[in-house]
Amino acid sequence: MKQAILAYVETVTTEGGPGFVPVESRIAVFDNDGTLWSEQPIVMLMFVAERAKEMAKADPKIAADPAVQALLGGKLGELDGPERERTLMRLLAITATGMPPGEFADSVGRFLAAARHPKLGVPYRQTVYQPMLELLAFLRENGFKTWMCTGGGVDWVRVMSESYYGIPPKQVIGSTGAYEVTLVDGKLAILKKAELTHINDKEGKVAGILAQIGRIPIIAAGNERSGGDIAMLTYAQSSPFPSFQLMVDHDDAEREFAYAEKDGASLEAAQRNGWHVVSIKADWLKVYPGP
Amino acid sequence: MKQAILAYVETVTTEGGPGFVPVESRIAVFDNDGTLWSEQPIVMLMFVAERAKEMAKADPKIAADPAVQALLGGKLGELDGPERERTLMRLLAITATGMPPGEFADSVGRFLAAARHPKLGVPYRQTVYQPMLELLAFLRENGFKTWMCTGGGVDWVRVMSESYYGIPPKQVIGSTGAYEVTLVDGKLAILKKAELTHINDKEGKVAGILAQIGRIPIIAAGNERSGGDIAMLTYAQSSPFPSFQLMVDHDDAEREFAYAEKDGASLEAAQRNGWHVVSIKADWLKVYPGP
Numbered sequence: 001m002k003q004a005i006l007a008y009v010e011t012v013t014t015e016g017g018p019g020f021v022p023v024e025s026r027i028a029v030f031d032n033d034g035t036l037w038s039e040q041p042i043v044m045l046m047f048v049a050e051r052a053k054e055m056a057k058a059d060p061k062i063a064a065d066p067a068v069q070a071l072l073g074g075k076l077g078e079l080d081g082p083e084r085e086r087t088l089m090r091l092l093a094i095t096a097t098g099m100p101p102g103e104f105a106d107s108v109g110r111f112l113a114a115a116r117h118p119k120l121g122v123p124y125r126q127t128v129y130q131p132m133l134e135l136l137a138f139l140r141e142n143g144f145k146t147w148m149c150t151g152g153g154v155d156w157v158r159v160m161s162e163s164y165y166g167i168p169p170k171q172v173i174g175s176t177g178a179y180e181v182t183l184v185d186g187k188l189a190i191l192k193k194a195e196l197t198h199i200n201d202k203e204g205k206v207a208g209i210l211a212q213i214g215r216i217p218i219i220a221a222g223n224e225r226s227g228g229d230i231a232m233l234t235y236a237q238s239s240p241f242p243s244f245q246l247m248v249d250h251d252d253a254e255r256e257f258a259y260a261e262k263d264g265a266s267l268e269a270a271q272r273n274g275w276h277v278v279s280i281k282a283d284w285l286k287v288y289p290g291p
Numbered sequence: 292m293k294q295a296i297l298a299y300v301e302t303v304t305t306e307g308g309p310g311f312v313p314v315e316s317r318i319a320v321f322d323n324d325g326t327l328w329s330e331q332p333i334v335m336l337m338f339v340a341e342r343a344k345e346m347a348k349a350d351p352k353i354a355a356d357p358a359v360q361a362l363l364g365g366k367l368g369e370l371d372g373p374e375r376e377r378t379l380m381r382l383l384a385i386t387a388t389g390m391p392p393g394e395f396a397d398s399v400g401r402f403l404a405a406a407r408h409p410k411l412g413v414p415y416r417q418t419v420y421q422p423m424l425e426l427l428a429f430l431r432e433n434g435f436k437t438w439m440c441t442g443g444g445v446d447w448v449r450v451m452s453e454s455y456y457g458i459p460p461k462q463v464i465g466s467t468g469a470y471e472v473t474l475v476d477g478k479l480a481i482l483k484k485a486e487l488t489h490i491n492d493k494e495g496k497v498a499g500i501l502a503q504i505g506r507i508p509i510i511a512a513g514n515e516r517s518g519g520d521i522a523m524l525t526y527a528q529s530s531p532f533p534s535f536q537l538m539v540d541h542d543d544a545e546r547e548f549a550y551a552e553k554d555g556a557s558l559e560a561a562q563r564n565g566w567h568v569v570s571i572k573a574d575w576l577k578v579y580p581g582p
Contacts, residue, residue: 024459101501145461158505168315169505170436170461179501181494181522186563188525190497197488203472206481210392210470212503214449214460231472234479272477 019242023143028219032150037128040257051095093194108159130289149173151201173208175200205232223248224266245275252281310533314434319510323441328419331548342386384485399450440464442492464499466491496523514539515557536566543572
């Protein structure tokens with residue numbers, strides 16, 4: 001795997017070579033959950049659950065929301081695919097609505113500083129993947145811009161993207177909610193609204209890349225679990241330049257987690273299209289960076 | 292004016308100084324029409340009118356659309372403010388709907404290569420403002436990222452932003468339409484849809500900056516005509532860092548155009564908030580770069 005990446009990057013950075021890619025087109029997009037850090041559990045969901053439970057106690061209207069009901073009834077684990085994404089995004093909207101973006105970011109920051117992974121017992125910051133940190137740094141050294149393209153809420157992920165991965169807020173593409181912006185008597189007020197404006201999953205990831213980057217990435221990395229990254233990797237492969245696709249297979253129950261996609265669509269697409277499959281068990285010497 | 296900009300940039304780039312701004316927060320946003328190039332007429336509107344007229348000839352359903360009716364009846368000039376933006380965006384949607392983004396970009400590129408300014412008789416490329424090109428370059432030399440934040444359609448503006456101004460597609464924030472992205476049997480198809488998802492004008496510009504940059508700009512430049520940039524300049528002023536606001540006043544009938552905003556809100560906001568007003572007549576030695 002490492003050799004394949006090194007060879008590819010040499011190809012696209014060799015000036016005068018047949019596969020040379022100008023620096024403005026060296027764009028790499030990474031899914032977050034399950035690709036850059038562990039997704040058992042999905043961390044944003046832990047945040048949302050904690051906040052929503054607090055809010056449901058204080059407000060019966062919030063407690064009655066179907067998404068909150070699913071959470072309180074322990075039904076979230078049963079949901080899958082788009083319904084899971086929608087419920088999760090609805091919960092995120094509930095926990096952020098009516099809040100200025102800065103206040104929301106602060107609440108995420110406080111959560112991340114205090115919370116511990118329920119199984120591993122470490123701060124979530126230590127559940128990022130060491131080989132991916134190395135890959136991100138290596139790509140940046142070679143003129144790539146590294147982007148995140150996640151189903152998570154963009155305002156949530158931007159709180160940690162730069163300090164955890166070196167990916168600045170402007171290079172984060174995620175699911176979005178509307179903002180209420182008002183300018184009255186020269187005073188500007190900004191509040192997050194409950195309305196979802198974009199779900200950045202599956203084909204939505206391609207739309208998100210179109211909206212924010214406006215160019216086709218040449219590297220795309222995702223993981224198997226829900227088929228959420230197939231469209232994004234297919235899109236990168238449509239580049240006129242040489243491209244590289246990477247699909248993480250979670251097959252290491254001992255050091256990380258082992259799980260498989262119900263219909264196996266991601267690994268099947270990888271095989272059909274010649275994408276590189278990363279076996280955590282076989283390919284990663286070290287999974288987490290450690291404290 | 293030039294002295295004020297030089298002094299400001301020295302303040303924010305002087306390491307150890309009281310106004311130093313780290314490089315990741317050196318973000319400058321520029322309106323396009325009337326700020327980076329002339330907006331009499333609005334160039335995107337000329338493109339849209341040409342395309343919509345062609346399409347109306349071929350399709351009676353398109354000819355019957357209220358926005359096309361306004362165009363064909365010569366009523367567009369009478370519209371103002373949000374209604375004008377909406378009609379313009381609707382026309383843009385009509386001329387782009389059902390087209391892959393690349394095909395749409397090609398049609399914009401062909402238009403820009405062939406069209407001439409109706410009064411000045413030069414390609415639109417020559418109606419960009421020379422002092423603004425110099426300002427953009429100067430800011431970039433000083434570690435700033437220069438962004439465009441325009442009411443124009445993002446896919447339209449991205450065709451010219453890099454070659455005209457050195458602003459890459461990823462740093463263009465504009466009005467957006469939805470994409471239809473489908474992945475069937477491993478084949479990805481992308482079409483532009485008529486549905487508008489964001490109008491990047493007035494308070495919408497703040498929402499656009501939140502969505503794409505995720506940080507508050509410290510420099511914002513706009514112009515008077517419709518009040519479209521007041522919210523954006525107010526937002527930049529809310530930065531905890533020293534900030535700089537610039538409002539272009541179109542007061543040079545001889546070398547460019549002279550026009551004033553109906554209610555004078557932009558210049559009034561500039562005065563109240565201490566923003567810098569650029570008089571094209573008094574402050575610009577040269578307006579256009581020439582052939």
